Amino acid sequence: MFGRFRFLNPFPLVDRELELVAPSHLLVDGMLATLRHPLTQELEPEVAAMSRGQVLEFLAQMDGGRQPADLMLGRVPSYQFWMLWNDGSGDRPRVVGSVALRIGDTPDIVQYIGHVGYNVFPPARGHHFAERATRLILPLAKAHNVRPVWITCNPTNIASRRTIERLGATFVDVVPLPHNHLLRQRGETEKNRYRIDL
Secondary structure, eight states, X not given: OOTTOOOOOOOOEEETTEEEEOOOXXXXXXXXXXXXXXXXXXXXXXXXXXXXXXXXXXXXHOSSSEEOOBTTTTBOOEEEEEEEEOOSSSSOOEEEEEEEEEOOOOHHIIIIIBSEEEEEOGGGTTSOHHHHHHHHHHHHXXXXXXXXXXXXXXXXXXXXXXHHHHTTOEEEEEEEOOTTOHHHHTTOOEEEEEEEOO
C-alpha cells in the first residue's frame, strides 16, 4: 500500500515570525522549557509531565520529522513539524507547538483522527499559529494528492473549531468514538469532522 511512498522536502515553511521545522535534538531544551512553563503545567499537565527521555524517544521515532508507515500498527506515513516563534525579543525562537500531516485515507484517519493534527502550547496561544501552520502544510498534502483533507476536533474544543472554520473547512458531521478506540480510552467521546477540498 505504501511501498512506493516517498517523503518530500517541504522546507522552508515560513509565515512571517512562524517557522515549521523538523523536530531536532537541538530543540529539546527549548521544547522542555515550553513544557515546564507555568501555563502549560496548569492547562496541559499530562503534556507538561513529559520527561527529557520521552522527548528523546519521540525524536528516535522520527527521522527528520518523518515517520514511515507501519501496517501492523495501522500507521500511515506522516510528517511531524515543530512550530518555532521568533517573537522579536532577540532571544532564540521558541518552540510553541507542533503540527502533523498524515498521508493516507484509512477509516481511522477519515473518521476520527484526521490528516492534520496540531497543538499550540498555552503560553503561545492567541496568535493563530495552528491555522497558520496548517496553511503552511496544505501544499504538502496537495503534493501527496491528499484530497480531501480531513480535520477533526472534540466538539467542546471551541478554539480548534474556530481554527478549522478559519481554514475554510466544511463541517460534515459528529461521530461517536468506538468504545475500544485509543482516544476514547483517553476520555474523548465524539469527534467533529471537517473537510478541506484542495
